[in-house]
């Protein structure tokens with residue numbers, strides 16, 4: 362194992378110092394360190410963050426390896442500063458058995474670029490009819506703790522209650538895609554002024570808010586942990602604020618795109634902007650940003666949703682919803698939050714690692730801690746070129762935009778996965 366001596370690096374925004382990585386852990390921090398056997402990296406101007414942790418990633422393997430594989434998605438994640446990602450279950454076959462989650466987990470280990478933690482489906486085939494084998498997935502080599510039918514809502518309240526009860530035994534969590542399906546039939550975009558003008562069927566905010574309200578009450582009743590995926594409306598924030606004040610064990614995520622882009626993007630009819638839940642209004646964005654600063658929303662999660670060209674470059678109505686996120690998330694966070702490094706570390710690393718129960722992740726660089734970290738150049742600006750992304754898909758909504766910040770290096774247990782802004786493998 363190589364030792365790395367990182368010179369003049371700001372640890373989560375503090376005064377520059379040196380950081381020595383040896384044998385997979387942070388060996389030492391402090392000014393003026395020397396280590397003759399170590400590879401020296403000059404990190405003047407760079408900020409070290411605990412390796413980012415994504416609680417919501419779609420890797421598409423098994424089934425849609427043309428859109429993404431565990432390996433290509435892992436590489437995209439490492440380039441985005443991540444050291445761990447949680448892989449959603451809506452693959453083909455669905456990750457609803459111990460066999461499939463173990464396969465994804467093993468593929469993640471083989472790629473070796475980030476820790477891939479599989480999420481298990483709540484219901485068999487995501488069909489919302491009967492519970493999947495949650496216990497077997499929890500006991501498997503993948504040690505699943507997060508369960509989600511993401512892509513679909515667990516709409517049946519009785520099934521949702523039973524799922525919450527079931528995972529309580531092993532401190533698991535149900536991650537809900539909050540969408541009342543009866544209220545979003547045929548929906549194409551956010552229901553509001555823009556959808557009326559364009560004549561597209563709307564996805565009303567209440568379809569999300571009604572499910573969150575129901576589920577926080579269920580979680581309170583059962584005493585279980587609930588996580589809300591991709592919160593997108595001001596009304597959802599109010600429901601979450603109320604639930605948290607009551608002591609409900611609920612956590613919530615917001616995506617980078619819901620913090621930045623509005624429903625007016627639909628005016629372009631470019632399906633790259635089609636996503637679930639849909640892009641909302643400027644008022645929603647303001648409420649989401651405030652909730653993130655305050656902690657009513659706990660984390661930023663990417664909802665990285667790669668789609669093949671034929672599924673995206675078609676008529677709006679036929680396009681699949683979803684957009685890429687892993688390689689641009691830190692830049693959007695920096696754009697939205699500014700250089701509030703402690704807040705960024707909390708929302709993108711520490712808190713998601715806690716929610717997922719990922720040991721060795723989400724820990725600030727300090728002696729003895731596993732060296733899972735990323736080095737950011739906050740002064741850099743880069744133009745997003747879809748063809749240059751490591752993802753197998755191209756559906757980034759930030760094409761040709763200039764974004765702040767650049768990931769210079771990422772370390773997974775002391776080994777670089779990214780150096781000089783390039784993937785090592």
Ligand SMILES: NC(=O)N[C@@H](CC(=O)O)C(=O)O
Pocket residue numbers: 419451511512513538635636637638664666667681682683684
């Ligand atoms: N976000 C999306 O629009 N799409 C996701 C599913 C999901 O997150 O609901 C996908 O799997 O493509």
Ligand SMILES: [Zn+2]
Pocket residue numbers: 511512513538590591637638
């Ligand atoms: Zn979803």
Ligand SMILES: [Zn+2]
Pocket residue numbers: 417419449511512664666
């Ligand atoms: Zn998703």
